[in-house]
Each structure stands twice: as structure tokens, then as C-alpha cells.
Amino acid sequence: MRKVMVELGTRSYPIIIGSGIDDEIISFVRTSGYSAHGMIVTDMNVGPLCADDIAALFAAAGVHAEIVTIPAGEPSKSLAQANDLFTRAIELGLDRNSPIIALGGGVVGDLTGFVAASYMRGVPFLQIPTSLLAQVDSSVGGKVAVNHALGKNLIGAFYQPDAVFMDLKLLRTLPKREILSGLGEIIKYGIIYDADFFAWLEGHCVDILALEPAAVTHIIARSCAIKADVVRQDERESGLRRILNFGHTIAHAVEKETGYVRYRHGEAVAIGMAGAAAISVQMGLLSDDDRMRINDLIRAMELPLSAEGVKVDAMHADLFHDKKTVGGRIHWVLAEGIGRVSVHSDVPEEIVRKILLGLSS
Numbered sequence: 001m002r003k004v005m006v007e008l009g010t011r012s013y014p015i016i017i018g019s020g021i022d023d024e025i026i027s028f029v030r031t032s033g034y035s036a037h038g039m040i041v042t043d044m045n046v047g048p049l050c051a052d053d054i055a056a057l058f059a060a061a062g063v064h065a066e067i068v069t070i071p072a073g074e075p076s077k078s079l080a081q082a083n084d085l086f087t088r089a090i091e092l093g094l095d096r097n098s099p100i101i102a103l104g105g106g107v108v109g110d111l112t113g114f115v116a117a118s119y120m121r122g123v124p125f126l127q128i129p130t131s132l133l134a135q136v137d138s139s140v141g142g143k144v145a146v147n148h149a150l151g152k153n154l155i156g157a158f159y160q161p162d163a164v165f166m167d168l169k170l171l172r173t174l175p176k177r178e179i180l181s182g183l184g185e186i187i188k189y190g191i192i193y194d195a196d197f198f199a200w201l202e203g204h205c206v207d208i209l210a211l212e213p214a215a216v217t218h219i220i221a222r223s224c225a226i227k228a229d230v231v232r233q234d235e236r237e238s239g240l241r242r243i244l245n246f247g248h249t250i251a252h253a254v255e256k257e258t259g260y261v262r263y264r265h266g267e268a269v270a271i272g273m274a275g276a277a278a279i280s281v282q283m284g285l286l287s288d289d290d291r292m293r294i295n296d297l298i299r300a301m302e303l304p305l306s307a308e309g310v311k312v313d314a315m316h317a318d319l320f321h322d323k324k325t326v327g328g329r330i331h332w333v334l335a336e337g338i339g340r341v342s343v344h345s346d347v348p349e350e351i352v353r354k355i356l357l358g359l360s361s
């Protein structure tokens with residue numbers, strides 16, 4: 001069992017990582033002082049696999065947690081779905097001390113966190129992430145949101161959970177493509193923060209793709225520790241936290257142009273990282289050897305390097321409307337080497353266009 005702390009003063013919380021962490025969940029809940037009634041939100045894929053078992057753990061700790069199951073997939077991250085959950089919470093008589101638990105991937109986590117942040121101006125929130133992407137990224141750091149018809153994640157809050165419980169056993173049923181999607185974010189941590197971790201990933205691709213337990217524990221724990229360290233220094237993304245967006249500027253445009261259905265998030269991030277690395281070379285920041293190392297690792301993890309058939313003009317327009325654009329300028333997170341990135345708002349449009357052409361051919 002590994003424990004990573006997210007140090008945020010009075011809002012600090014533990015991330016518990018292990019294969020079989022039932023006792024840790026029970027003892028945390030038992031000593032939490034929560035009300036006797038709560039709500040577990042899960043989706044139609046995850047719920048049948050494990051929701052009853054998780055509810056039983058809460059019952060053993062003295063909390064009756066009602067299971068509420070939503071449709072799987074990104075469309076559930078909506079205000080309409082949030083409203084249904086508010087209705088259920090009111091019907092269940094949940095009070096300000098009732099825990100709301102997210103049991104699922106990033107969709108369930110983001111939606112449930114938004115509901116927990118807003119219901120009665122904020123109630124206790126617990127994350128039990130079940131996808132690799134949710135374990136290494138979305139369940140840590142407190143960004144919660146739903147989508148709006150005009151854009152993804154536009155309605156949300158910063159709202160930290162009381163604890164995050166990552167049971168590696170839950171990954172056994174995760175489809176391979178979803179595992180690969182999580183690996184996209186894991187590669188990102190090596191590029192932005194930790195050259196040794198990047199090198200370790202290069203040397204352990206086979207173990208990782210085979211889901212060898214020690215390798216999986218290591219990549220999850222190291223990714224969470226890096227994210228926790230960044231979030232500790234800049235909880236609300238006024239500076240350093242932007243580095244977590246490496247690869248995401250182009251990824252968001254790719255996702256938008258492909259209707260959020262062709263690529264999993266981590267796949268789009270892989271394409272975006274290849275693009276950001278290429279821009280970094282064009283800007284004279286990164287050597288071509290390091291760019292090739294990045295591309296080789298993305299390829300070795302069976303992730304895409306380009307988005308065939310995506311229209312460059314449309315991507316270009318999307319980029320300049322991304323919400324991470326401040327005052328009309330794009331803040332590009334660019335690599336200065338493996339393990340080191342910096343933010344630049346002076347990338348010429350011609351360079352961006354040239355790289356987009358390369359990515360979409």
C-alpha cells in the first residue's frame with residue numbers, strides 16, 4: 001500500500017494506492033464523522049462490477065450510501081445530469097455532512113465533484129477512481145466540472161476531495177484502450193517534471209503494457225506524487241499548474257474537431273504532446289533527439305502521433321478559442337528537454353500551422 005499526501009493546509013488529503021484497500025476505506029470513513037447517509041455515483045459500466053462491494057464497505061463503516069447509476073460517457077458530464085443528482089440527493093435527505101462518492105472514471109469524478117461542491121454549498125467528497133486516467137490525473141487536484149454546449153469543462157469549481165482511494169484491482173476490467181489513454185498522461189509527467197521517471201518508462205514499456213503489478217503501482221504513485229507536488233504549489237492554476245497542460249492545447253482542438261468520439265482523452269494528449277514537442281524544436285528550445293525520444297515512447301505505449309484527416313483550418317480556429325487562451329494569446333507549454341518545460345506566449349502562428357499540417361497528414 002502506498003500513500004501520497006496532497007498538501008494543501010487545512011484541505012490536505014491522502015491518496016491511498018494499493019491492490020485491495022478495503023480496510024483503509026473502512027477505517028477512513030469510520031473516523032470521518034460523516035452523517036449516516038451518503039450517495040455513491042457510478043456509471044453503467046462500473047456500477048455492476050463493484051458498486052455493491054463499495055457500498056458494503058461504507059455500510060461496515062456506518063454510512064448507508066445509496067448507489068446512483070448514470071449513463072457512461074462524456075455526455076453525462078452535463079448540467080442536466082448534475083440536476084438529476086441534486087434531485088436524488090434531496091430525495092435521499094442528504095445533509096451538509098453526507099459524503100458523496102465518485103466511483104468511476106474521469107466523467108463520474110468530474111460530475112460528482114461538481115455536485116458535491118455545489119450541493120448545500122459543499123458536502124464531503126470522496127474519489128474512488130476506476131480508470132487509469134482518473135487514477136493518475138482527474139481524481140487528484142480538485143478540478144471538477146460539467147460541460148456546456150459551447151465548450152468542455154466550462155462550468156466548474158476547484159473542490160478538493162477528503163481522500164482518494166485507488167484500488168489497482170479495479171483496473172482489471174478496464175478495456176485496453178482506456179489503459180493506453182491513461183498512459184498518455186503518465187508520459188506527460190515524465191516530460192514536464194521528471195527525466196528519471198521518463199527514462200524508467202522507456203525501460204519498462206513491456207511490464208507496463210502487461211499491467212505487471214509493481215510497474216503499475218510505481219507509475220500511478222509517481223504520477224500522483226508529481227501532480228500533488230504541482231497542485232500544492234499552485235492549486236488554482238495561476239502559474240506552475242499550467243505545466244500540467246503540456247500537450248493539451250492541441251489535444252483539445254483534436255478532440256473538438258473529431259467530435260469527442262474518435263480519440264480517448266489520453267490519445268489526443270499523445271498527439272498534442274508530439275505537436276508541442278515539434279513546436280519546442282521549432283522554437284529552438286528542444287533538441288531533435290529529445291523530440292524523437294518523446295515520439296518513440298508515445299509509439300512504444302501504442303499511442304497515436306498524428307490525427308489523420310483532421311482539418312488544419314478548423315484546428316487553428318479552435319486553438320485560438322481554447323479557454324486557456326488569456327487575452328487572446330495562447331500559453332504554450334513547451335519542452336526545454338526531458339523533465340523540464342516552460343510557458344510561452346510568443347509562438348508565431350506560422351509555426352503552429354506548420355506543425356498542425358504535420359500532425360494531420
Ligand code: NAD
Binds near residue numbers: 105108132142
Ligand atoms: P470515462 O470516465 O468515460 O471512463 C472511460 C470508460 O471506461 C467509460 O466507458 C467507463 O465506464 C469505463 N470504465 C471506467 N472504469 C472502468 C473499470 N474499472 N472497468 C471497466 N470499465 C471502466 O473517461 P476517463 O478517461 O476516465 O476520463 C475522462 C474525463 O476526465 C474527461 O471528461 C476529462 O475532461 C476528464 N479529466 C478531468 C481532469 C481533472 O483534472 N478534473 C483531468 C483529466 C481529464
